[in-house]
Amino acid sequence: MELKKNMEENKGELAEQYVAELIYASYLKYWCYPNPMDIEGDYKEICDLLICFREVAIIISVKNYSFNGNYERYKKKVVSKSTDQLNGAERKLFFSDREIVIQHPERAPEVFDRRRYSKAFKITVNAGEQFENYALSDEKSGKGIVSIVNKETFEVMVAELDTMPDLIEYLLAREEFLLAHPKAIFNFTEKDLIAIFLMHARIFPDKLITSINDTDESAIKGLWERYHHGRQAQSKRAANQISYLIDGLVEHEVLRVRNGESIARELMQLSRTERRMFSETLVGLVHRYQYIPDAVARSYSEFNGIGYLMMYYPLGQRSESVDFILQKAMEIYVHKYAPASGKVLLLAVSAGLTGWKFGLFEAAIGVDPIALAQLETLARAYGWFTDMTRTEYTEKEYPLEE
Structure with missing residues (x-):
């Protein structure tokens, strides 16, 4: 025994x-x-x-x-x-x-x-x-x-x-x-249940309930294999490849910087499709501006009450100057857009996806009016918010989806 x-x-x-x-x-x-x-x-x-x-x-x-x-x-x-x-x-x-x-x-x-x-x-x-x-x-x-x-x-x-x-x-x-x-x-595997969830906008539809109540499960059994090897899932996996840029940054870059764990925690709360969208934005900024001398570019979005500020900055600048601009950029965006959490997370990069910089700024309660006026002055000096382009961007989980 x-x-x-x-x-x-x-x-x-x-x-x-x-x-x-x-x-x-x-x-x-x-x-x-x-x-x-x-x-x-x-x-x-x-x-x-x-x-x-x-x-x-x-x-x-x-x-x-x-x-x-x-x-x-x-x-x-x-x-x-x-x-x-x-x-x-x-x-x-x-x-x-x-x-x-x-x-x-x-x-x-x-x-x-x-x-x-x-x-x-x-x-x-x-x-x-x-x-x-x-x-x-x-x-x-x-x-x-x-x-x-x-x-x-x-x-x-x-x-x-x-x-x-x-x-x-x-x-x-x-x-x-x-x-x-x-x-x-049920007379089907849980993998089939996962396939149903993924194939029906991440819900279990009423027709599934009806099918189970009628004990007609033949259309469900084996669904995982059909989903996993289907064109839609293959297109999603291909499109998601760029999203792992965020995962790689967390593992190899973010956790090494000051306050890195807090920054990583916010980045890792993004879904796979959201990470894909942010990665495409970052890569797009680099491709668009890396050959323009002294270009500084910004893209801002909000998810789950947090502001995500993505910036491109030119190579060859003094590190102290770049850090100052990036820090002030976070403060300006917190002031300008007031995300629900009071936080703005920064992802900054330069030519060739090099020179990564990260930051997380949280607005203080009861900010000094003089400090706010100084931020407004800085924003005008940088020429920010004077000729803005608002873009509505939709990222489909399944790129082949109509």
Whole structure:
């Protein structure tokens, strides 16, 4: 019995290691806490993985179970046990009578600020034997829903929905859909469900509900393969290539500068399509102005209440002069457009996509009128806002879409 117990523990550890490595090799690593411990309490592991992104927390339990054709045993060994563990983790994180301190592998210990989170997802990942036709969720009275996915599905979710906003959007829609079908077991894979979501403007359409209620699932089964290899998805993947400019900047440039973590956090809240749009704008500025002597160009957009200022500046300028102009540009745009968050994030670049500079400026409360007048004077001196062109820009997720 002791040998069997050790084997089960090793299987569990291997599964946790697999999921942690998958996540830490992806965009999720910035927000992921593998095996977080209650380091100022009982020092016990809270859950297998905790992902904290803005106002959303994702609590993950990892199991490694061989199905062996016994679904009832699977429900007991995996589903029920994992649900209890996830509910316990949620209870500790959100309802303890004391502060819970956790630690990211690359940061100092920090208090889990439960007031910051308006939504918590609980997910069971079965990294063991892969099979379909299992319940996609579990629920205990008054404790909310637990999503259940297998390893293959989890890999597809992380690869296809490869930004936090994209992943959260799917998890929200998925949860709403499953709450409408409690305890249902579908005759198609969750990958097919992801395909439906992506092919129908990121919702689960009414006709899907009708199809499931009529038990006519033949049109759904195998949909993932048709979607993944179809022209629309291929065109999206090709168009998205430029968007990884933002991901690369965060990993290789942004995190090395002062205040880099805060800048990275704002950039990584952009969806994949938004990153594509910003990357195209940055590359477009360089292509348009890099052969014009002393050119300084700007493009400004707002997303999620944050102002994003993209600038081209010429090579050969003194670094101090460039830094002064870029700093004042952020202050001027905060004053001029007053984004809801009071923040303007700067991405500046020069010829050949070199000389990257970054900044994040947050407006102070009760700004000195004299300082504001000085900013207005600077804007006039630079000739800004005198001959502006407003451009309405639409970026389709699927370029071939009519």
